[in-house]
Amino acid sequence: MRKQTERARQAANKAARSVADKVGEVDFRRIDPRNVELPKIDWERGRLVRKDAAPAIGHNFHAEDVAWPLRLVGWLVNRYIRLCEATTSLLVAGDGPFVQLQVARQPIILLVWHGRNFQGIPMARLFHSPITALTSRSRDGAVIANVIRPFGYQSIQGSGTGKSAGKKTNPRKRGAQAFRGMLKHLKNGEMVLATADVPPGPVFETGPGMVKLAAMSGAAIVPVGVCFSPELPVPGTWDKSRLPLPFGQRSLVFGDPIYIARDVAKKDATSEAASEEGEESPAMMAACELVTQALQQSQKDAEGLLGKKS
Numbered sequence: 306m307r308k309q310t311e312r313a314r315q316a317a318n319k320a321a322r323s324v325a326d327k328v329g330e331v332d333f334r335r336i337d338p339r340n341v342e343l344p345k346i347d348w349e350r351g352r353l354v355r356k357d358a359a360p361a362i363g364h365n366f367h368a369e370d371v372a373w374p375l376r377l378v379g380w381l382v383n384r385y386i387r388l389c390e391a392t393t394s395l396l397v398a399g400d401g402p403f404v405q406l407q408v409a410r411q412p413i414i415l416l417v418w419h420g421r422n423f424q425g426i427p428m429a430r431l432f433h434s435p436i437t438a439l440t441s442r443s444r445d446g447a448v449i450a451n452v453i454r455p456f457g458y459q460s461i462q463g464s465g466t467g468k469s470a471g472k473k474t475n476p477r478k479r480g481a482q483a484f485r486g487m488l489k490h491l492k493n494g495e496m497v498l499a500t501a502d503v504p505p506g507p508v509f510e511t512g513p514g515m516v517k518l519a520a521m522s523g524a525a526i527v528p529v530g531v532c533f534s535p536e537l538p539v540p541g542t543w544d545k546s547r548l549p550l551p552f553g554q555r556s557l558v559f560g561d562p563i564y565i566a567r568d569v570a571k572k573d574a575t576s577e578a579a580s581e582e583g584e585e586s587p588a589m590m591a592a593c594e595l596v597t598q599a600l601q602q603s604q605k606d607a608e609g610l611l612g613k614k615s
Contacts (some may be wrong), residue, residue, distance in 0.1 A: 530607030
C-alpha cells in the first residue's frame with residue numbers, strides 16, 4: 306500500500322511539474338483575449354461541455370442526466386401526485402383477470418389515454434409484476450421518468466409520431482430501440498405501461514405501435530380507465546389533459562384482456578404499399594379500432610363509478 310501511495314505521489318508531482326513548465330513558457334502579453342475560448346455550459350443539463358464532446362442530437366435527454374431545476378420539478382410533481390393519492394379514496398373494478406395474469410407471470414401491456422397518464426401513476430401500488438413505462442426521449446420525458454421512478458416504475462425513453470404530424474417517425478426519437486426494449490421486458494413475463502394515443506394526435510385513437518408490440522410479444526393488452534373527482538381540464542392541450550385534485554375520489558377500471566394475432570404484425574404486398582403512403586393494413590386498423598373501443602369503454606366506466614358523464 307505504501308509503495309502504491311508513493312508511486313501515485315511521484316506521478317502527481319511529475320504531472321504538476323510538467324504543467325508548471327508549460328505555463329512558464331507562455332508569454333501572456335501575446336495572447337489576444339478575443340481569441341480565448343471560454344468554457345461552454347450546457348444550461349439544459351447544468352454542466353460544462355467537454356471540448357472533445359460530440360455535438361448534441363435532439364431527443365437525447367436521459368432521466369438521470371437532467372439539470373437540477375428539472376429534477377426539482379419532477380420532485381414537486383411527484384409529491385403532488387402523492388398528496389392526491391393520500392387524500393382520495395380509491396374505487397377499483399374489473400381487476401380480476403388482470404391479477405390472474407400477473408400471478409401467472411404473463412406479459413401485459415397496460416394502455417391509458419395520454420391525457421390520463423398522470424392520474425394512472427399511483428396504480429403501481431396494485432402491481433405484483435415489474436413494470437416499465439414508456440416515456441418520450443425529450444426533456445419532458447426525462448422529467449416524467451423522474452416523477453414515476455419513486456412509484457416503482459422503470460422507464461424506457463423513446464416514442465413514435467402521431468398521424469396528425471403528417472410525417473414519418475423521427476429516428477432520433479429512438480422509437481425502434483424503445484420497441485425492442487419493451488419487447489425484451491414482455492418476453493421476461495413483465496408489464497409495460499404506455500399511452501394508446503400518440504402525440505400530436507389524433508386524441509383518443511389507438512396508434513399501431515402498441516398493437517404491433519402485443520402481436521409480436523403475445524402479451525395481453527389491458528385497457529385501463531382512470532378518473533379523479535374533482536379534476537380540472539387543462540386548456541390548450543392536444544390530449545385534453547385533466548389535472549387531478551386532492552381530497553376527493555378516484556377510480557380505476559381494468560378492461561378485459563385483448564390478444565392480438567401475430568399475423569397482424571406481418572406485412573404483405575398490399576400492406577407494404579399502404580405503409581409507404583402512411584396507412585396501415587386493414588387488419589392493423591381493425592385491431593387498433595378494437596383497442597380504442599375497449600379503452601373508451603373502460604374510461605367511461607371509470608367516470609361512471611364517480612357519477613360523471615362522458
